[in-house]
Amino acid sequence: MSARRRTMSLAVELPGRGLPGPPPDFAAYARLAGAAERGLFDFVLLTDGPDPEHGDAHAHAQPHADGRAAWPHPFALPGGSPEPVTVLNALAAVTTRIGLAALPSPGREPYGLARGIAALDRLSGGRAAGPVAAGAVPRAGTHGRPVTIREAGPEDVAEGADVVVGRPGQSVRPGVKLLARLDLDLTLAEPAAPQTLAERLDAPVQSGVVDGYVLLPEPAPAGRGLDAFVDLVVPLLQRRGSLRTAYRGTTLREHLGLPPTGVKGLRT
Amino acid sequence: MPAEPSEQQRRPLPAARRPAPHRPAGTLHLAAVIDAREPTADVAQRCTETALLAERGGLDFVVVDSGADAVPDAVALPARLASVTDRIGVLPLLPLPALAPQDPARALATLDWVSHGRGGWAVVGPPATAGPGSGLRRGSGLRRGTATGRGSVRATATGPDAEPAPPRAADVAAAVAAVTAAWDEGAAVDGARAPQGRPVVAVHAAAWSGEGRQVAAQHADIVLVRAAAAEEAAAERAALRDLAAAAGRDPDRLLVLADLAIDLCGGELGQEPGADVAPADDGAGGVVFRGGPVDLAELVVRWRESGAVDGFLVRPLDPRRDLERFVNGTVALLQHRGLFRTFHPGATLREHLGLHRPAQRHPAPGPGHGPAQTLPVQSRIASPGGAAGIAVADGTAVS
Numbered sequence: 001m002s003a004r005r006r007t008m009s010l011a012v013e014l015p016g017r018g019l020p021g022p023p024p025d026f027a028a029y030a031r032l033a034g035a036a037e038r039g040l041f042d043f044v045l046l047t048d049g050p051d052p053e054h055g056d057a058h059a060h061a062q063p064h065a066d067g068r069a070a071w072p073h074p075f076a077l078p079g080g081s082p083e084p085v086t087v088l089n090a091l092a093a094v095t096t097r098i099g100l101a102a103l104p105s106p107g108r109e110p111y112g113l114a115r116g117i118a119a120l121d122r123l124s125g126g127r128a129a130g131p132v133a134a135g136a137v138p139r140a141g142t143h144g145r146p147v148t149i150r151e152a153g154p155e156d157v158a159e160g161a162d163v164v165v166g167r168p169g170q171s172v173r174p175g176v177k178l179l180a181r182l183d184l185d186l187t188l189a190e191p192a193a194p195q196t197l198a199e200r201l202d203a204p205v206q207s208g209v210v211d212g213y214v215l216l217p218e219p220a221p222a223g224r225g226l227d228a229f230v231d232l233v234v235p236l237l238q239r240r241g242s243l244r245t246a247y248r249g250t251t252l253r254e255h256l257g258l259p260p261t262g263v264k265g266l267r268t
Numbered sequence: 269m270p271a272e273p274s275e276q277q278r279r280p281l282p283a284a285r286r287p288a289p290h291r292p293a294g295t296l297h298l299a300a301v302i303d304a305r306e307p308t309a310d311v312a313q314r315c316t317e318t319a320l321l322a323e324r325g326g327l328d329f330v331v332v333d334s335g336a337d338a339v340p341d342a343v344a345l346p347a348r349l350a351s352v353t354d355r356i357g358v359l360p361l362l363p364l365p366a367l368a369p370q371d372p373a374r375a376l377a378t379l380d381w382v383s384h385g386r387g388g389w390a391v392v393g394p395p396a397t398a399g400p401g402s403g404l405r406r407g408s409g410l411r412r413g414t415a416t417g418r419g420s421v422r423a424t425a426t427g428p429d430a431e432p433a434p435p436r437a438a439d440v441a442a443a444v445a446a447v448t449a450a451w452d453e454g455a456a457v458d459g460a461r462a463p464q465g466r467p468v469v470a471v472h473a474a475a476w477s478g479e480g481r482q483v484a485a486q487h488a489d490i491v492l493v494r495a496a497a498a499e500e501a502a503a504e505r506a507a508l509r510d511l512a513a514a515a516g517r518d519p520d521r522l523l524v525l526a527d528l529a530i531d532l533c534g535g536e537l538g539q540e541p542g543a544d545v546a547p548a549d550d551g552a553g554g555v556v557f558r559g560g561p562v563d564l565a566e567l568v569v570r571w572r573e574s575g576a577v578d579g580f581l582v583r584p585l586d587p588r589r590d591l592e593r594f595v596n597g598t599v600a601l602l603q604h605r606g607l608f609r610t611f612h613p614g615a616t617l618r619e620h621l622g623l624h625r626p627a628q629r630h631p632a633p634g635p636g637h638g639p640a641q642t643l644p645v646q647s648r649i650a651s652p653g654g655a656a657g658i659a660v661a662d663g664t665a666v667s
Contacts, residue, residue, distance in 0.1 A: 026351070026382045083378040085340040090351035090382040093316070109371065116340025123312045123344055 005241040008205045009177055009212030009256060010041040011101070012226060026090065032217065032226055033091045036098055039230035040244050042255040043099025043129060044091065045165070045214055046084035085116040085130075092124035099252030101129035101149050103165070121146040126251030132161050144261035147252050162258055168210040177211045177256055184215040184225050198236035205242060295622055296572055296608050297328045297523055297579030298599065303587055304345050305335030312348060318591060319349040322356055325595035326609045328620045329357030331390045331470070331581065337363050343375040350383035357617030359388035359470055364443040373447040377462035385463030385616030390470040391444060391483075440476055444469060444487045468617050472527065473504065474553070484522065485511035489623055492527040492581055494555045496547045501526055501576040521623055523578040526571065529556040530564060531585045532593040556585070561597025568602060
C-alpha cells in the first residue's frame with residue numbers, strides 16, 4: 001500500500017443567488033441536499049443573494065469578478081433571496097447526516113445570526129456551520145460550538161475559521177480546511193468525462209493544494225447535474241480511496257475531521 | 269379570480285342580518301400551541317410528532333413558541349416543522365422588529381416559501397414588565413415574562429435606563445405594517461414572491477396592556493382573546509369586530525379565537541354526569557379548561573353556536589397527553605358531528621382560514637351603524653377551498 005491518501009471534502013452550494021427561469025422551489029433545494037447526502041458530501045452551503053439591500057432583479061446578472069457565473073436575481077423576497085438559516089433548518093428536517101452551512105451577507109446583525117446558527121446546530125444534532133462571528137455565540141449547543149466558515153478575502157490568513165471557501169493554493173492557517181469553488185458542468189456526452197473529472201479533482205487534493213470543493217451544480221435541470229456527479233464521479237473517487245464510503249460520524253465537525261471543541265452549556 | 273357573485277350574494281341583506289356580534293361565523297377554526305421552550309436534545313423530534321398529530325387532526329395551524337427573541341432563532345423550529353408537514357399552518361412566536369423590519373419580513377417570507385404558503389406570524393409583545401397579559405407568552409402553561417434577550421423589542425423605550433414602557437398601539441401597528449410592506453415590496457420584483465402574498469398575522473387582544481385590540485383591528489388576521497364564559501368572549505368579539513369595521517376593514521376578515529389552556533386529565537378521573545365544565549381563571553391572567561375531551565367538545569359547540577368565537581387556540585398543559593386527547597377525543601367528536609373539517613381542503617394557511625380571497629373594499633361605517641354588508645362569510649361557505657378559492661390563493665389584499 002502506498003502512503004495513506006488524503007480524503008477529500010465535498011460540498012454543494014445551493015443556488016441562493018438564484019436560478020434562471022421560474023422562481024426556485026424549496027423542493028428543488030431538498031432534492032439537491034438529498035443528492036449531496038447520497039454522495040456523502042460534508043455539507044450544503046447556502047449564501048445570501050448578492051445584494052440584500054437592493055431588490056433589482058437584473059442588476060446582478062453580470063458575472064462575478066472571479067468569472068463565476070451570476071444568475072439573475074430571482075427571489076423576490078425581502079432581502080432578495082431566501083433567508084439561508086431558515087432554509088437550512090427546513091433542510092435539516094429532510095436530511096440526516098449532511099452538514100448545513102450558511103454564509104449570509106456580512107451586513108447581517110451578528111448576534112441574531114449567531115443565535116440562528118446555534119439553533120440550527122442544536123436542532124440538527126451538530127450539523128451547522130456559520131460565519132466566524134456567529135461562532136462566538138455564548139450559547140453553544142450540546143455539540144460544542146458550530147463549525148465556522150468564511151469566504152476567502154484579501155486578508156486570508158488573519159482571520160480564523162474552520163473552513164475557508166476560496167481558490168486552490170490559497171494560504172490558510174494550518175488545520176483550516178480550504179475548499180475551492182467549482183462550477184460543476186458535467187458533460188456526459190463524453191464517456192471518459194467522469195474519469196477525467198475524478199482525476200482532476202483528486203490531484204490537487206493529494207498534492208495538498210486544496211482540501212476539497214464546493215460544487216456549484218448546473219442549476220437548470222434541478223439536481224440533475226449533481227445527481228450525475230453523485231452517480232458517476234463519487235464512486236470513482238471512492239475507488240481511488242479519496243472519498244469516504246460512509247459517514248463515520250453524525251456531526252459536521254466529524255465529517256470534516258476537525259478536532260472536537262469543548263462542550264459548553266450542556267443542557268439535556 | 270373572484271367568482272361571480274351568486275344570486276344569494278347579490279341580494280342585499282336585510283338589516284337584521286347584518287354582521288352582528290352574535291351571528292355565528294363561518295368555518296370553525298382550531299389551532300394549538302407547541303411549547304418548545306425547553307431546549308432538550310429531543311426537542312425537534314418531540315415537536316415534529318406534535319405538529320404531525322395536529323395536522324392529522326385537521327387543525328388550522330400551530331403556534332410554535334421556541335422561547336426565542338431573535339428572528340432566525342424563533343423561525344428555526346417552525347421552518348423545520350413546515351418541511352415535515354404538508355397542510356397545517358405554522359406560526360412562530362416572534363417579537364416585533366426593533367429596527368429593521370426586513371429581518372423578520374425575510375425570515376417569515378422564507379418560512380412561507382419553504383412551507384408553500386403555510387407560514388404566519390404570531391406577534392409577541394415585549395415580555396416581563398409590560399403589564400398583565402402583555403403578549404402571547406403570558407398566562408397559563410406558558411412562560412411568564414422572563415429575561416429579554418438582545419434583539420427583543422422595545423418599541424418605545426423612553427431612555428437607556430428607563431423601564432421599557434409598553435409600546436403604543438400605533439408603534440406596534442407600524443412595526444407590523446412595516447413587515448407586511450416589506451413583503452409587498454418583495455412581491456413587486458420579478459413575479460416571484462412568498463406564496464401567500466402577505467403574512468398571516470396573529471395578535472393577542474390583551475397584548476401591550478390591551479392595546480393589542482387596536483393592533484388586531486388594524487392589521488391582524490387572527491386575534492386571540494381570553495374569556496372564561498361564552499358571553500365574555502362574545503362581547504370581546506363584538507368589540508373587536510366593531511374596531512375592525514371602524515378601521516375600515518371587513519370584520520369577517522378578523523377571526524376571533526379563544527385562547528384556552530387545556531388540561532384534559534378529566535377524561536380519566538371521570539366527570540360527574542351533567543356537570544357543566546367551564547374554563548376557570550388560572551391565576552396568571554389566562555384561562556384554563558379542566559375536564560374531559562368530550563366536555564371540551566361540548567364547550568366548543570356551545571361557544572360556536574352562540575357566535576362567541578370563530579374558533580379556539582388550545583395550549584395543552586401536558587403537550588403529549590392533552591394534544592392527543594384533544595385531537596383523538598375533542599376534534600374527532602366535532603368531526604363526527606360535522607362541525608369540523610376532517611381534512612384540509614386547501615393548501616395554504618389563508619385557505620384554511622378562509623382569508624385567501626382578496627379583501628373587499630370596506631367603507632368606513634356610518635355612526636351607530638354596523639359594518640358594511642359585504643359577504644365574505646357566505647362566499648366562503650359557497651366554495652370551501654374549492655378550485656376557485658385555490659386559484660386566488662396568492663391574491664394580495666387590496667389596500
